Amino acid sequence: MHFGHPKTIINTRRTSVAEEVLQLALHNGQAGLESILLYFESKLCSSDDYTFLLRELGNRSKVELAKGIFQTVINKGYGNNVYAFSALISAFGRSGYCDEAIKVFDSMKNYGLRPNLVTYNVVIDACTKGGVDFKRVVEIFDKMLRRGVQALLGKWVWKFASEKRSWWKEVMCNVNNLDPNSLLIGNNCSARASWIWRGVRFPRLFALSNNKRGKVAEFRMNSNSGWVWDIQMRRNLVDWEVEQWLQLISLLNNTNLSLLEENCWIWLGNGEGCFSAKSCITKFYDQEGNDGEEGIWDRHVWAGVVPPRVEVFVWQVAHQRVAVKDELLKRSVTGIDHLLCPMCGKCEESISHMFLHCEVVWFLWFRFLRVCNVSFVVLKKMIDFLISWDDLVPGSTIWKFIPRAVLWSVWKCGNEITFQKIKVDSAMLFFLTRFRTATWFGVRFKNVKVLLDSLIGDLKLADSNRRQKKGCSLHTKWVPPLEDFLKLNFDWAMAKGWDKGGIGGLIRDDRGLLLGSFSEKIGDGPTILVELMAINRSLNLIEEVGSSPRQRIILESDSTTALKWIKNPDLCTPLFQTLVIGVATNV
Ligand SMILES: [Zn+2]
Structure with missing residues (x-):
C-alpha cells in the first residue's frame, strides 16, 4: 500500500462548456438534446469533454441521454476511444442494463479498440448486477487474464476471499478450476x-x-x-x-478454527468486513503517530523541493523501505559478509542507524545545525525527524533542502564505501552534501542570483537573497573553502594571434590565507594548451605548498574542456595526450 504517495490527480481536462452542456441536458431531457449538442458542437472540442458528459450522465443513471450523446460523438468521430466506450458501458451497468453494456463492450472490436483496465472494470461490475449469462462473464474474465490485464485481480481476489457465497467466487473458481467447497x-x-x-x-x-x-x-x-x-x-x-x-x-x-465455518478473510478496518481503500487510509491515519494528518506527507516528503528520485528515496527511508543490510537479511538475501555499518564500522547497519544515529552521520547533521546555530535531538522516527527539522529554522527555504541532501549523500557515500571499498571521508561528505543542497536550491529557485560556489560556501546567502528584490547583483567575491579544504584558483590569458600569453594561480586556505601563488609568461600556442599548462603549473604549486594529507583541494577555473580531458584522457586530441596524461596522474 502506498501511504503518503502523491495523490493521483484526477483528469480535469474538460472545458467549462462541457459542464454547461451537462446542466442543460439534465434540465431539458432527451427532447432538447440534439439541439443542445448542435448548438455547442463547435465549442465542445475534445473527446475529454464527451467522455466527461458520458460519465456524469452515467453516474446519474441518465442512460438514454448518455446513449444519445454517445451516438452523436460516434457519428462525429470523437468517441472513437476506449474511454467513451467505457463511460457508456458504465452508464448502462449502473442502471442495470447489463445486456446493453455487454453489447457496447462487444462492439468495441468493430471500431478497432482494445478494452483496457477501466473497460474490464466497468463491464464486469455491470455483470455483477445480475441478469447476465454466467458463461459469458467467465469468458470475458478469462480473456482479460489472457490479455495480461491483471491489475484488477487484487480487487476480485479480495472479494473472492471475503465473500462466502458470492457470484465472484463462482467466477474465480470457474476460471481457475477450483472447487468452491475445497476452502472449508x-x-x-x-x-x-x-x-x-x-x-x-x-x-x-x-x-x-x-x-x-x-x-x-x-x-x-x-x-x-x-x-x-x-x-x-x-x-x-x-x-x-x-x-x-x-x-x-x-x-x-489468537485464531479460532472451526470445522463448520468456511475459510474467509475479514477486513477489520470497517464494520462491513470487506476491504475498501478509504477505510484502510482512515485506519492508517488513526494509528499512533499519524494524528490523522494526511498533509504531513505532502508537506514534508513530497515537498517539491528536490529532484523526484530524491523525494521517492526520502519516502522510502521514512517507510523503512531502503535496502540496508538488516532489511536485506530479513528478505533472505544472501552474500552479505557482515552486518556492520560501512560508515563507522561499529554498529549494525539499520535504517535509523545509517541515517540518524551513526556517529559519522550524526556529526554531519551536527555540522549543519551549527551553521544555523540551532540545537536538536535525534528523534527515533525519520518522519518525525523531518517534520521537526523543517520547522527548526522558520522562514528559511534552503534549510528544507538540507535533510534531503544529507539522506541522499549518506546513502550514496555508504554505497561507495561498500562497493568500491573506499574509506569514509567526513569532510568530503560534508562538502558533497552542501554541494547538492546548493545545486538543488539553484535549480528550484532559478531567479535567486547567487553563484553556486558562493552558495556552497555560505548556505545562508540563499535566504538573504530570496528576501531581496529581484535583479540584485551576483556575488562575485571570492568565497573561502570549507574547513579542511584548500582552494586553488587559476586562470590564463592568450593574445589573439596565439603568440604570447600568461598563466597565473593562487592557493588559499579556509581562512583566506595566501599559501602560494604563481604568475608566469608563456610562449605561443593554442588556448587549450595554455589551459593545460596552467593546470599543470597549479598542481606543481600544490606540491610546493605542501598540504597535509587530510586537506583536500578544490580547483577553481573556467577551463571546462581541459578539466574534461583530465577526467578522461581518452577524449583528448592526440596532440596533447602526453601532457594530459601527465596532469591526470598528478591529480
Ligand atoms: Zn555507523
Whole structure:
C-alpha cells in the first residue's frame, strides 16, 4: 500500500462548456438534446469533454441521454476511444442494463479498440448486477487474464476471499478450476493458498519451513489439552527469526478454527468486513503517530523541493523501505559478509542507524545545525525527524533542502564505501552534501542570483537573497573553502594571434590565507594548451605548498574542456595526450 504517495490527480481536462452542456441536458431531457449538442458542437472540442458528459450522465443513471450523446460523438468521430466506450458501458451497468453494456463492450472490436483496465472494470461490475449469462462473464474474465490485464485481480481476489457465497467466487473458481467447497477447513485447505504466510508477513519462516505445501491440518498435533500448533523448521532459528516466530504463533493462537465455518478473510478496518481503500487510509491515519494528518506527507516528503528520485528515496527511508543490510537479511538475501555499518564500522547497519544515529552521520547533521546555530535531538522516527527539522529554522527555504541532501549523500557515500571499498571521508561528505543542497536550491529557485560556489560556501546567502528584490547583483567575491579544504584558483590569458600569453594561480586556505601563488609568461600556442599548462603549473604549486594529507583541494577555473580531458584522457586530441596524461596522474 502506498501511504503518503502523491495523490493521483484526477483528469480535469474538460472545458467549462462541457459542464454547461451537462446542466442543460439534465434540465431539458432527451427532447432538447440534439439541439443542445448542435448548438455547442463547435465549442465542445475534445473527446475529454464527451467522455466527461458520458460519465456524469452515467453516474446519474441518465442512460438514454448518455446513449444519445454517445451516438452523436460516434457519428462525429470523437468517441472513437476506449474511454467513451467505457463511460457508456458504465452508464448502462449502473442502471442495470447489463445486456446493453455487454453489447457496447462487444462492439468495441468493430471500431478497432482494445478494452483496457477501466473497460474490464466497468463491464464486469455491470455483470455483477445480475441478469447476465454466467458463461459469458467467465469468458470475458478469462480473456482479460489472457490479455495480461491483471491489475484488477487484487480487487476480485479480495472479494473472492471475503465473500462466502458470492457470484465472484463462482467466477474465480470457474476460471481457475477450483472447487468452491475445497476452502472449508474440514476439507484441508492448502497452505499454498495462503499468500500471507508465504510472501507478506513471514517470508523467512516460510523459506525455513519443512512443509511448504502442507495443509492446515498437517500443522496441528493432538496433545492432552486438545490440539496445538506443530510447525517444523529446517534448522534452529536465530534471534530475529525467533521474533517473527513469536509473532506468527501469537497470531495463530489468537485464531479460532472451526470445522463448520468456511475459510474467509475479514477486513477489520470497517464494520462491513470487506476491504475498501478509504477505510484502510482512515485506519492508517488513526494509528499512533499519524494524528490523522494526511498533509504531513505532502508537506514534508513530497515537498517539491528536490529532484523526484530524491523525494521517492526520502519516502522510502521514512517507510523503512531502503535496502540496508538488516532489511536485506530479513528478505533472505544472501552474500552479505557482515552486518556492520560501512560508515563507522561499529554498529549494525539499520535504517535509523545509517541515517540518524551513526556517529559519522550524526556529526554531519551536527555540522549543519551549527551553521544555523540551532540545537536538536535525534528523534527515533525519520518522519518525525523531518517534520521537526523543517520547522527548526522558520522562514528559511534552503534549510528544507538540507535533510534531503544529507539522506541522499549518506546513502550514496555508504554505497561507495561498500562497493568500491573506499574509506569514509567526513569532510568530503560534508562538502558533497552542501554541494547538492546548493545545486538543488539553484535549480528550484532559478531567479535567486547567487553563484553556486558562493552558495556552497555560505548556505545562508540563499535566504538573504530570496528576501531581496529581484535583479540584485551576483556575488562575485571570492568565497573561502570549507574547513579542511584548500582552494586553488587559476586562470590564463592568450593574445589573439596565439603568440604570447600568461598563466597565473593562487592557493588559499579556509581562512583566506595566501599559501602560494604563481604568475608566469608563456610562449605561443593554442588556448587549450595554455589551459593545460596552467593546470599543470597549479598542481606543481600544490606540491610546493605542501598540504597535509587530510586537506583536500578544490580547483577553481573556467577551463571546462581541459578539466574534461583530465577526467578522461581518452577524449583528448592526440596532440596533447602526453601532457594530459601527465596532469591526470598528478591529480
Ligand atoms: Zn555507523
